Amino acid sequence: MIYFNSDYTEGAHESILNALVRTNLEQTPGYGTDDYCREAASRVRALCGNTAPDVHFLVGGTQTNATVISAALRGHQGVISADTGHIHVHETGAVEATGHKVLALPHQNGKITAEQVKHVWQVHHEDDSAEHCVEPKMVYISQPTEFGTLYSKEELKALYEVCRACGMYLFIDGARLGYGLAAADSTLDFASLAGLCDVFYIGGTKMGALFGEAVVIQNDDLKPAFRYYIKRHGGMLAKGRLLGLQFAELLKDDLYLSLGRHADELADLIRDALFQNEIPLVMENRTNQIFCLLTEKQLQQLSEQFVLSVQDKMPDGRRLVRICTSWATKKEHVQMLIEHLNTLSACAGSNVSEKQ
Amino acid sequence: MIYFNSDYTEGAHESILNALVRTNLEQTPGYGTDDYCREAASRVRALCGNTAPDVHFLVGGTQTNATVISAALRGHQGVISADTGHIHVHETGAVEATGHKVLALPHQNGKITAEQVKHVWQVHHEDDSAEHCVEPKMVYISQPTEFGTLYSKEELKALYEVCRACGMYLFIDGARLGYGLAAADSTLDFASLAGLCDVFYIGGTKMGALFGEAVVIQNDDLKPAFRYYIKRHGGMLAKGRLLGLQFAELLKDDLYLSLGRHADELADLIRDALFQNEIPLVMENRTNQIFCLLTEKQLQQLSEQFVLSVQDKMPDGRRLVRICTSWATKKEHVQMLIEHLNTLSACAGSNVSEKQ
Amino acid sequence: MIYFNSDYTEGAHESILNALVRTNLEQTPGYGTDDYCREAASRVRALCGNTAPDVHFLVGGTQTNATVISAALRGHQGVISADTGHIHVHETGAVEATGHKVLALPHQNGKITAEQVKHVWQVHHEDDSAEHCVEPKMVYISQPTEFGTLYSKEELKALYEVCRACGMYLFIDGARLGYGLAAADSTLDFASLAGLCDVFYIGGTKMGALFGEAVVIQNDDLKPAFRYYIKRHGGMLAKGRLLGLQFAELLKDDLYLSLGRHADELADLIRDALFQNEIPLVMENRTNQIFCLLTEKQLQQLSEQFVLSVQDKMPDGRRLVRICTSWATKKEHVQMLIEHLNTLSACAGSNVSEKQ
């Protein structure tokens, strides 16, 4: 079976494994106070235009989200998110476990707008009895979103301006950031993204690391005591150097973005094949995640050889299916998938178009 | 100024004040272990058809909701609610403060349906990676709802059956229960309601008590250690007898329901006057809360003499306004309001009807 | 049976009941925004030397402690307390329920010292890996303590100076404040106490109110958003005026302190009788709580007529017993107790002195 269901099916890029093997018996201090973490943090800062953010390395995304959010908010404050946001639907209430409400807004293509955010803030603060409601204090977005779509520089700028005007923090979940920055239609790079938010993270787990997320804190108000929160949420790795080493490798030369580009380009090939075969895409994008609608029969046939991520059932019986490429995807596997898609065409493709 | 904005503008029914004065210097044990609490609990059980629920007395509604929900759920579980539910929008995240997510569903007239609930449960349990999501384990509804509407016996029965079939708890917030049970179109009484849920409470604060909510736990699984949770959430009143005394009075003879009837009937008079004057009602009901749309001008004129609860602004500029009657509302005040409404008619009424 | 087990066995001082009856059908806005709350707050400010604290009214002590502590601390911070502190031993983990650790220190007579507090702070901040530990940020003391003992003005000053030097908050639980300020050996009054802490509260529940605690926030850093925390912790009473009314009465003229004096003087009479009868006192004080050691036999005999609070069992089999007077204690009841104590003398008193 060939896995196209997610971007965390393989281990790590070989340069990372090499570094682990090379440094294995070196002795370093623990908990992220070692030289590899310092080196990685310095690479992050360089990419972010040599501003002076605090940089911290955590193990995984859910942990990072809960840590950042609980470190930033007072108890009565909540975080605005798209209703498709990872923190709202796929983290088993990890944010609520820290006492904070996720204030969910209806998404458009996985995104929320500056207008929506401003409206929530205004409604709250115009209310005479605002203290009966959770105060919106942070905005959480994912770039790319959970559907692989991207905020444009203009959209991000508008969000950040509303946040600054309203005294709210903008937090960007970059679990798949590389696939976003490397996308053919991306209008953002590291430095411009870093300048348009209060805190974000550079995903490693889904981008060629064994694991790891690099948190970049731009806003001075969010810096104090962050290490306490990492520890408190179980995210302070004893052998912290493992995180430093991995990000030092990933952010060396152009590796991080080139891994993103690799996946995005292979995803484009698959998208073309889906289009050719009249399989409808849902929430189109140019990053590494493809969402399409397959009939049960198409799904069955593909599932003989490929593992896909099968999601919601549509009213017409079709399934929403996610196909993922990654930094590790082999081109020959993509070609096998495309050939398979082409063989589906005759029978199933016509059905789909009828149903549209 | 005459207040029609809420049902907690006055103190308490005179029989309650009398009881407080009469018993003031009696010495009783603390924390709800006194005879008045026992008497009140026994009255509750009698009303509930002499089943054997545990009965506890707490001070206020938000506290009661958080206590019941956190006592019932394990950490990873959440509570389903209408998106207009009090716990979702008006408790400053008190439920989230206990670590639990509110799983909000779109309301219809302030209510949710058995079908919606079942769907949420199925989607969760059919998911291969259900552990990435909050497990729905309790359903929270208000009777009457936050908009004064009522679940019929059939609707409640359907909800309860789904809950039992799915292993979920049904929890009814009865902060205004008396206004619901006494409504002209109510199809439920104490006993039938008590038999169609796992836990509910009989609201005192808005029903003629100084304060107080009587929690009735029907499901044996929810009984153990409940007093620990009351204490932990700051709801265990040192002079617990104050709660026992008040409910003993309220539930004596027909007092509780007669107070509800009083308010509902006065509300009906106001509703008639609104109808006569072509002021549109929103989410019609027969309980003590009236939601209507007023133009800014109508609102201004009424506000010279009456305090109303002004809520959302409509796209056409009109305001959603709540008018409340209560156990303490004076008939002459209602007549004054009706006369005032009649004087608005000529100018404003016609505008409204044009806009509909 | 006559109750001497606690100071919350009766209802409220008659002036409070009168005020409730007198104002019962007035209409007021809810949630503490009414004129009675304003009046009471103004009385509090006057007593505190006309500084400009924020004043809030909550229902009970456990609720107040959790609300103040969680509003003041960030997630990774904890609160220092004597290991006999109410928050550490008698609140069912209400502080931990808000995510904060109680950092317990060994008490001396129910008290902790400035030196102990400073030591904890130093050990924490001298540690290279401080972030692995909870940061001490607040000091919680009770005045009088849970054992009825008092901090002197010098002790309180020393604590407050350490707190200010270390950037920690000093929080005084004044659930029985009146019994402390009125004590024969008190060196503090309202104004001096208010000037030696960041936040404290004036207890009502145990001092002649039906219920209620008045929080006085001196430190500007602790003022923002406090009402959100009251609501979030279920402490915002719908009919908030009930709290305002009660404190307006209690703090009128000298009532609050005179109620304290009444109880303290009666307690002194009992202490004298215990001394006469060679019943040993534990942690002596001049406030309304008396802690003494009784043999099982003495306890049995007293328990035929009096309800006392029986606590720990000593290694020699005697019981630690609390005897409480209150604002409502009748002098004739005290005389009956004293007579009863005198009859115990012959047989039991001698036993006790042998065991000492």
Next chain:
Amino acid sequence: MIYFNSDYTEGAHESILNALVRTNLEQTPGYGTDDYCREAASRVRALCGNTAPDVHFLVGGTQTNATVISAALRGHQGVISADTGHIHVHETGAVEATGHKVLALPHQNGKITAEQVKHVWQVHHEDDSAEHCVEPKMVYISQPTEFGTLYSKEELKALYEVCRACGMYLFIDGARLGYGLAAADSTLDFASLAGLCDVFYIGGTKMGALFGEAVVIQNDDLKPAFRYYIKRHGGMLAKGRLLGLQFAELLKDDLYLSLGRHADELADLIRDALFQNEIPLVMENRTNQIFCLLTEKQLQQLSEQFVLSVQDKMPDGRRLVRICTSWATKKEHVQMLIEHLNTLSACAGSNVSEKQ
């Protein structure tokens, strides 16, 4: 500089790195549902005498403790621990962050006894107003303890029997389990330890893995929904196979225990040298951690070449110092340390003995 300060200064045992490299580009499902996790779980079960525990793999110790404790306890319940327990002093309140109180008991050599535990339980349940206190429901111990000492089989059996008799859970933190089981004076092996508790974990991070802790749940009551808690606490690694792979290697043949033996034997050599040089040991043990008292001068001299873990300052000015060996410690480094200790002898050793 040579590090003897902790047992997490190096990477991983070479067999683990080899396995990572060998399997790197295999595709596996995520979140611990892969074959390597299954294989590792099966090895765990075999070691535990082929009972049928649930086995889960988490990343780090603090995370594991918070996850196990919060999954086991209801909100009002707390966990008993030695006052030197890791959860009480070195996890930044991670347990309190989940709402639970740590009920700390005075330790003896880092341990608590069955008698202490039973006493706490009795005091709680004999109290008429038990609901005002946190209910003790779990006992947490570390094997070896934070001071490297060991519970004997008899001590453990006594604790477990009390727990079962009282309806409490016994949870063993095995972050350094291998160093304990391999100790010259250990009276426990995997199977006997597994049979004397409700849940424990096999530490990987400090025992030759890059990271990872294997939780073994023996008590059926603790099994349901555990994966929800892992996710909720940010401990569910996307590439879960990394954990499975590492434990599959560590638990193959005798590797895990042989790594423990290696460290323990080297620690014995250092202990002998300390004894020879009259440097006093604190809380003696035969595992990989050595606690001794060094004068400032001794510490300075050693610190020129070695990194040690410097802890508390004694009243006489000496420092409590931890010296750690590990699975990776080189014998030649130990010999260098011993030689260095021998050179300290003349001057400093005599001082120490004077002070004792």
